[in-house]
Amino acid sequence: MKNNEIVEGSILSVLSIFFIIESLKLHNNQELALSPALFPLIITSMGLFLSILLIFKGIKKTDYIRSDKGNIRLVLLIVALSFLYLILLERFSFILSSVIYLFLFTFILGERKWWLLILISTLTPVLIWYLFANLLGVYLP
């Protein structure tokens, strides 16, 4: 059984220390009060303090609750699909990319009726395109 607080606290502390060093680099001999490094330093130091606090809380914690991981596979699949959508949008028109995206997304979420899949994936982009690009003057890719 993992103790999440300790893991999260450690990752966050490392990040805080990294950014404290990065913030120090921002300072170049100005007056400290106006230095661009001042505020980042304060925030990252507070971050470090809070992360260490989190680790201590994790150590002190005795009651472990197994956290429900949820359907991670599905989430990862959707995330990957969404990045694919982004790539499609860069190359093709909004309508074409969206048709492909919506079809796959709805399919992954469990829709198996082919006529509904086609209806949703074709009708929505066309309607959205009409509404946003024509009526509302929103610029679409």
Place this chain on the structure above:
Amino acid sequence: MIKEIFSIIDLNFIFLVFVGSIAGLFVGAMPGLSVTMATALLVSITFTWEVNSAMALIMGVYTVGVYSGAVTAILINIPGAPSSVATTLDGYPMAKKGDALLALKVAAFYSFIGTIIGLVVLGISAKEVAKLALAFTPMDYFLLSLFGLTTVGSLTSKNFTKGMISAMVGVFISMIGMDPIVGISRFTYGSVNLQRGISIIPALIGLFGFSEVLYQISLKKEKKEMLNVSREKNSLKDILGHWALSIRSSIIGVIIGALPGTGGPIAALLSYEHAKKSTKSPKVPFGEGAIEGIVASEAANNACIGGALIPMLTLAMPGDAVTAVILSAFYVHGLRPGPLLFTETPEMFSVILAGGFVGSIMILLLGLTVAPLLSKVVAIKERHLFPIVVVLCVIGSYAASTHIFDVFLMLIFGIVGYIMRRRDYAVAPMVLGLVLGGIMDSNFRRAMSLISASDNLLNDLFFRPITIILTILVIFSVVSNFISISSIKEKLKK
């Protein structure tokens, strides 16, 4: 002022508020779609519009969206929006007994009352607060922002440390890009895209939109049964007989709403507790379908709207997540909220009030007519709805800047938000940190340079009444969270 408000309301304005209201009714009632999400999307879409029209739409979504969370709270025992959590306690039992329609009507009517009272308080007090705010020094602005972050950190997270971490990460992200005072780029690592800074709109849409969809997908759902709405007749007395409680609840709502960082859910729960204590002999016990429970919860969470707008308009300090989004809308349209808003663009204040006023009438209209039919709409399957929501998130994050990089940012923020939700880090403190970060940074450094220029530093910095009060507030909100009262008692016993 009333004259100014009515001069703004024309057919076009009413139509836009109406469109916003329909959208608000839908997103408020759908669990998994939030008012914050809808507002963030609207800010991006209405970006090129005239500011009055944009605000009309946004206020429509805001007012009606806060109300319509009650519909699902009553019909399926799932609050459509977090601020309706307290409404489930009595709303659902009431609907189970066959009084669903009465519960819905009560929710609509008292949401209307709550909104109106909130707006009246806003209308009366805002100018006074703005006058007070003119005396604020940079240090005061910094302290007030800090107070906002500590309260939102403690109230939205189960764990104060996690809430504060979320806030700090938000502030940190706000520092990426060009430094506001000396113009050096910070944490950009040579990326031209980061040079512009992290735009707030894709961040908001990612954190409230995409991440919510991912979170909902990851949940294993049990099927909830939808209760039927029967067409029984209710006597007006049942609905209208709770005006005293509704006024008290609304006042609780306004005050809680006006505190930076708090918001609807807390106001509704506090007001519910108040109703429990102050109602001596409810017809039906609380928790089993007491009308008073719905009245308290709904009046308070809608009164929060007016309350939350007070610090947002006068101090540029959002009271809750939605006002944080509206604040970013102001910036997008080139307006400067804060004490100067009332002298530079006084008509904006009337626009907000007019939008809220028309919106509250929409609550009454839609709540009494359309809301009972919403049970059909809420039955839309998630697998049909979520893909469309994500497409809207993509459009929204693209529309404001027409940079594909912003869509990328939105996705990243969505993933970050998803991980945070999974690990019990609230998203709201991060958003507040993002919005307030710039204000905090520049004001803190101004305050520091004032110190180094002054001969009598402590006097200038701290010994002013406003500063002292704010310092005490910050210290109190931090200390009270680290040392809970019960642990002090235990130590005293030993």
